[in-house]
Amino acid sequence: MAVSVKVGGFTVAAILAASGAFAQAYPERSITMVVPFAAGGPTDTVARLVAEKMSADLGQQIIVENVGGAGGTLGAGRVASAEADGYTVLLHHIGMATSATLYRSLAYDTLNAFEYVGLVTSVPMTIVARADFEPADFPAFIDYVKANADTVTMANAGIGAASHLCGMMFMSALDVPLVTVPYKGTGPAMTDLLGGQVDIMCDQTTNTTKQIQGGTIKGYAVTSPARLDIFPDMPTAIEGGLDGFEVSIWHGIYSPKGTPAEVNDRLSAALQKALADADIAARFAELGTAPSTAEEATPAALKATLETEIGRWKPVIEAAGVYAD
């Protein structure tokens, strides 16, 4: 008996030592973080801020590589088929969940092609309008939009963009179809909103905060569960009577399927440490968002979020009948 226990204990210890050695060894060289969008965009900015802090903890440089195109599915596809050694990871946002429905044929199986590292941040969205839009507050806004459903125009940054998703959610919450005006990206959409060419839009605080503060557009509501520190007077959409209207652009880090759990945990630990950094909190606050908590920055939390969000958006997208392929 005693012998066998000893042997068993030895084996366990040996495995622990081996995995410990692996964790010690990883990372041995620089890590590539694929961002499936163009450099300079909001997701790229989030990635670069986090990558820099994570590099410090990992002791190896994380290089951000932009693999843009096809709503983020090209970059995700690249990582899905990459070597599962922890040296290629993906930072993607809510589009990871929505593209599972928006694209009827993907090069990868969203739920089975990745391992999870953790959530990074959830950027709230704001419902905004051109500066001279008449309604004074959010209840009046809802009444006005309902009453003028055939003339109010709603901008978005293209099929599958955050503003498009939020717009679909808004129309389904109000149960009125609006004239939607797609743009190629947030920049031109915002330009037309500033110029009063379109009426309303729902977009990330990343893009709207400075414009609302500058008075160049009107902010009516936020789509987060609670009010935001930067806009204490702006009600949430739920307060305004839109039940369950909660949209945030959550970002997560993924690795290819088969990446060892120790590696994901090591990355997760580095992520948590990065997110706890005061500098990151300050930069994120400028963008109207906050870093995810240590509990959220875990593989389990990201997996759960992805699964829930795929289920939540599927009916909305199918009801709108919009597909990206």
Add this chain to the structure above:
Amino acid sequence: MELLSNLALGFSTAGSLENLFFCLIGVILGTLIGVLPGIGATATIAMLLPITFQLEPVSSLIMLAGIYYGAQYGGSTTAILINLPGESSSAVTAIDGYQMARKGKAGTALAIAALGSFFAGSVSTLLVAIFAIPLTVVALKFGAAEYFSLMVLGLVSSIALAHGSILKALAMVVTGLLLGLVGTDIYTGAPRFNLGIREYADGLNFVALAVGVFGIAEILRNLEGEVQREVIKTKVSSLLPSKEDFRAMIAPVLRGTAIGSALGILPGGGAILASFASYTVEKKMSKHPEEFGHGAIAGVAGPESANNAGAQTSFIPLLTLGIPANPVMALMVGAMIIQGIVPGPNVAAEQPALFWGIIASMWIGNLMLVILNLPLIGLWVKLLTVPYYVLFPIIMAMCSIGVYSVNSNVYDLYAVAFFGLLGYVLLKLRCEPAPLLLGFVLGPMLEENLRRAMILGRGDPTTFLTRPISLTLLILSLAVLVVVFLPQVRKKRDEVFTESD
């Protein structure tokens, strides 16, 4: 006198030793990447983003801005020397600049481009300083209908770009328009003409197309016979422009500056039109339109000034609205955000040192570029004496690296190969690639704005006529058409063009 105190603040910020240093680094890097074919400012700035973490916000933006307009300078160098435009703006420079180089006037062409750009850069920087804020109001009046009409004017005028048959020019514009359709319909999300290749879901890459039809096609043609290359290398004569050259460039530079400054302000891609528009105007104004396409000085001076002026004034929407006018600007927004400055309408008020520092640095940067580039002209021209069997593999390699670096997409390289062959065939058929590129750039914008205007106008086509700016642009387009097709004018045109055909 607020302007003076603002400018003083700007120059004291930009004139600090540290910022001068980063400005210099920026313009040197910009010139280098501009000269290396295919590697654009976008890829370089993306690669340098991590470095800017460590710098002061003003310094990093001054450096990035330096790369941006430095690349505009450098881009015209390759366009002139080896017919390889790196950006849409230098595509026009390649038409006459390369012909000048083939005639042994490469040095003159480079000097004209540098001096014209410097003048345009200085004037438009002043414009940015004085009028940035009021001009923004005008730019915001441009909605979808106005952009559509502007694009119509651009396309109609593009016929003048051709220096051969009008029919061939039209065919090239239409081919460009069709190639521009490849990608995803932004209104429905439906994929179009992408042959089921997901990598083309966002359309064909402009750099790949330009490198293919201009650069690779030219390499193929040069490989046909080494003889033509010999001609260039033996006849490199004067490096600097003569008095007559100076006289010939003054008016085009002034007009180019005006056109570029005006179009650059529009955030919806007006700057792209600048060099094309300037070329068209110069050809129409010229007493010798037959020289265009065969090394006309005005064909280099005008578009180069226009493109640099547009590059400077396109900072206006970024600085006053926080809205990037092109991918390079978008990267600068990213750099600002990383630095903790979220661009918006209040940047000028909240960060006066940053705002005016960048404006002042633009002028300083332009000055540095001219000082840097004029002595380099001799060196660049010497490059032409490098044996072609050494030069062309290097060009091919640089092009491939450059194109790949934009999106890390191999399919962009396949596109380069395909369009290289296509460009070669077009050369043989004596079809001009410039109208094709213009169609490719304008086509998607034309469609996008047409459909958006129709959506916003509830399907009422009179929206283009009831909006005054749009109406004016359409009337101008009509006027251009009349000039081109009016019988007696046409007869005269035919006389003029028979020589070049």
